[in-house]
Amino acid sequence: MKFVSTIAVVLLSNAAFATEQHQHHTMSPYTEETGRQIKSLSEADIDELMRGGGWGLAKPAELNGYPGPSHLLAMKNEIGLTQEQVHRVQSIFADMQRRAIQEGQRFVAAERELDAVFKNRSVAESQLPALIDNAEESRSRLRMIHLSAHLEVKAILTPEQIAKYNELRGYRK
Secondary structure, rough: HHHHHHHHHHHHHHHHHHHHHHHHHHOOOOOOOOOOEEEOOHHHHHHHHHHOOOOOHHHHHHHHOOOOOOHHHHHHHOOOOHHHHHHHHHHHHHHHHHHHHHHHHHHHHHHHHHHHHHHOOOOOOOOHHHHHHHHHHHHHHHHHHHHHHHHHHHHOOOOOHHHHHHHHHOOOO
């Protein structure tokens, strides 16, 4: 009798596991995103892009010792930036942000256009490459804007300032 009970428990457990796995595989992880105005971008993404924020596009620079201008300005005293460095970083940041806002607007518009053709059920396979290219080229330009700003500011810092920046940001090697 004990053997039969053990088998029954194992079979019921397997059935429950299989049901849970089936539900897990059929339920989309995107269900909470169906109400977005642009399905590929959250409201926070859109806000970040429209204000010229970094959107994580400069991680290869940031995480490899190329400081970001906005963070440098926030930590200018701790890092020991000179007045000349502060002015140069402010200039780099202002230019980066101006360009990033313009390109961010183009990227959001491209994603909105891509979303719209699917929403309206009017997408044609022949137009899809151009829509995707438009969005990806904009994203690429946006990434270049942010990465190049990191490159520019690194050139005006001392190795000690870069080390201090990395320490303050929590990047220890």
